[in-house]
Amino acid sequence: MFQWFTSLNKVEKRTFWACFSGWGLDAMDTQMYALSIPTLIALWGMTKGQAGILGTTVLIMAALGGWIAGILSDRYGRVRILQVTIAWFSLFTFLSAFTDSFWQLMITRGLQGIGFGGEWAVGAVLISETINPRTRGRVVGALQAGWAIGYGITVIISTIIFNSFPADTAWRILFALGLLPALLVLWIRRHIQEAPLYKKEHANVQDQSNSIWDVFSSPYRATTLKAILLTFGIYGGNYVMITWLPAYLKLALHLSITNVGGYLAINILGSFAGAFLNGWMADALGRRKTFMIIACCQALAVGIYTLAPINLTVTLLLGFVLGTLQSGTAAGTGAFIAELFPTRVRGSAQGLCGNAGRALGAVMPTMVGLLSVNMDLGPAMGICACASYVIVVLAAMMLPETRGRDLSQIVMDENRPAERAKI
Template identity: 75%
Template sequence: MFNWYSDLTKPEKRTYWACFSGWGLDAMDTQMYALAIPTLIALWGMTRGEAGILGTTVLIMASLGGWIAGILADRYGRVRILQITILWFSAFTLLSAFTNSFWQLMVTRGLQGLGFGGEWAVGAVLISETIRPQVRGRAVGSLQAGWAIGYGVAVLLSTLLFSTLEPSLAWRVLFAIGLLPTLLVLWIRRHIEEAPVFAQNLREHAADRPSIWAVFDGSTRVTTFKAILLTFGIYGGNYVMITWLPAYLKLALHLSITNVGGYLAINILGSFAGAFLNGWMADRFGRRRTFIVIACLQAIAVAVYTLAPITLPITLVLGFVLGTLQSGTAAGTGAYIAELFPTRIRASAQGLCGNAGRAIGAIMPAMVGVLSAKFELGAAMGLCACFSYLLVVIAALMLPETRGRDLTHVDATSTPATNESAGPMPGNRADSATGH
């Protein structure tokens, strides 16, 4: 599961850690809002519905930002646009610290979402095009562990700040800290090379500037909509839990700030493990089977966690399982979407399919806020999340298998061949001679 890393070349390792750290910073800045929800509800008198709308706004704007950044990355390069997106979302995280109302925060959070969606889309394409096919699932999937680390840092900062400062000040300091790691990540970005697949395509087709609507051309339209359905289900379910879990632990289970941090830490450890589990399964058993199995298990785990009368110790243990499966569904999207589309529109497709799924899936956190006015918060979370994971299974059944695909040979006019019947992927060292 882990020996693939030693076979990576120096450029591959640099790109890996650059994307890993960038995704971690992205997670830290994004999760600060979820951790501040209970405080903002108390200080500003926000309703749960308004809190859900704020979370939804970010995800909708992330869809637009991902598409825009993807289009620009297809024209001007992955690394350059990546630097711009990380500057963007960090700056608006800082500005969120100075807001004083629901509407002000909606503006800054919405603009932050543009960079959030852009960073994920461009980073996922960069790493997918840099890593060789034999280990792409494990390498790209393990980047999801960066999200767990960023989330963990946000939880630690939140626990520390809310334990030592007045709530009215603590949430502002939390958002302001979101700017600090930017310089380090930008330095890393400047020391990585452009994706080899993209550089080759640029040399051979320098004059080819695809339309912004190319992802909806007849040859790719069906694949685009199926991929959006897949990510809709994944992120709809995941963002229900990511957005509302801190509030559920505090408002429904009545845990203290310190205990909420402990429960979230267990969930985050599970997220870290899930990233590696997905990548290993995707490379060994195929992309589609991995999505189906993990989504089914996640639906069961969410239903038990939010709907069954379980004790606090069981809640703590099950939180690890939830984190593992939650990360497992999301970890596979980067490599899979990259394998579905040709190089000339790959970043545009990654940005649109990945983030359109976020935007449509953003309905689910908002629905939880609305439904919680009539049902218990746990019941609202469970119903919305389980429905979302059902959509993952449906979409995975309709999409083709792409395991081991050479990204230089993806043809927009044909459907990727299915290799479900293929056996386990060969060992890394034997395959390393094939290069990119």
């Protein structure tokens, strides 16, 4: 099953572990907020709507950060900008520990989102340009397992901290630990090389300036908008569950902190498995079919989880399925977007398409918070998530198949609009 990993050379393996670690640390810093929502609601008297706005703010800023970091990585290199983004999101996660109000936290969280979005975009491009096309789906998909591990570590740490310290101190300690990922920058500076494809393209192009609007020029415009629609659906549904699941388990199902940690652990194990499931399906069946199959299964699972009268045992088991499917859709975006665009705009396209989808999808957690004022939290989550997964299916149907595409060849064909592939 992991033969793809043993086939990687030393440079490819180091790049894989750098991006894997980056996404894991990204998840740690991001999920610290989701795990702190119930405490902040109690301590600060925040409404669910305000909690949703905080979650939305970081994702909107992630879209801006991803676009900016992508443009800078096209100009100055993937590895250099990757280091900047990791240091950035670590710093502002740390500073969040010293906030005392909703507005202060919204500022630090928003600034943290810039680095969060940039790290994902640049890391996805770096690994996509380094890996052989035959195994790209499995390798880039496996990076999503880093997110699951980072999330899992955060759940363990938060459970220990919240059981060891008073709530008004515990959440601050949790955010302060967000500075630790900055240490990864030192290892990247010493061990990670620039992607060969980028170096070759960069050396052959005299004019290195990129406009922020290049991805909306005529050869790419339609593909850009369709890719944004795809990621909007993926992250809209996933962020509903990621943002609100801890609160749902505690506030709707009335579980204790320890039991919430156990339920989330099962969900995270599913997320770990889903990363490898997507990679295998994407390389075997194609990118588009994989998105459509997993999104349909996801809508069904979310509907049962949040709308059907199931007991706690079924909730626990279905949590694994949900985690698998959530990771399954998200894991495929890195390779797929990279395969849609030529090298000269790949970074900015990855940053924009991946993170604009995050920003638009961030509306969904806010919608859950607003809808839950007039209905139970579970139905509000189910409606918003299922609607998002329908969008995934529609967007995948409109985009071309890219399995096995040679990224260097897209440079030669960049002025020819992509044709719609058949299912």
